[in-house]
Amino acid sequence: xxxxxxxxxxxxxxxxxxxxxxxxxxxxxxxxxxxxxxxxxxxxxxxxxxxxxxxxxxxxxxxxxxxxxxxxxxxxxxxxxxxxxxxxxxxxxxxxxxxxxxxxxxxxxxxxx
Numbered sequence: 366x367x368x369x370x371x372x373x374x375x376x377x378x379x380x381x382x383x384x385x386x387x388x389x390x391x392x393x394x395x396x397x398x399x400x401x402x403x404x405x406x407x408x409x410x411x412x413x414x415x416x417x418x419x420x421x422x423x424x425x426x427x428x429x430x431x432x433x434x435x436x437x438x439x440x441x442x443x444x445x446x447x448x449x450x451x452x453x454x455x456x457x458x459x460x461x462x463x464x465x466x467x468x469x470x471x472x473x474x475x476x477x478x
Contacts, residue, residue: 375408377401384409385427386450387435388419395419397448399428406441406451415440415448426450 381398386409388394395416397409407426415421421440428434438450 375401375403381410383430386411386415386419386438387425387427388416389423389425389437393418394427397426399426400447404452406438406449407436408447408449410447412446415443423453426452 378399378401381400384397384399385394386397393416395411395413397411400408400410402408409426424438424440425435426438428436437453437455439453440448441451442449
């Protein structure tokens, strides 16, 4: 049995909550369930495969139904239908505005696929 090596403790949920893995440009997304989360990352479950057009080294986990809370993330591991994501530092606002036009938050009900 392996020893836990995480720097921050994870919070596991009795009932996983719906989330989305979203491409950094907001054009693609895949539905997922958040199984546990910490200050530094999250474990999610998906049915099927991650949309291959989503860059797994720089994507977002949308954590609220209206899309206003999201964390820039990168895929660390994948096993079956479960994936581990590390949260990345937020980009400065100047870098975000220079790289793409401003838009509305991507809500979980949006169908970007």
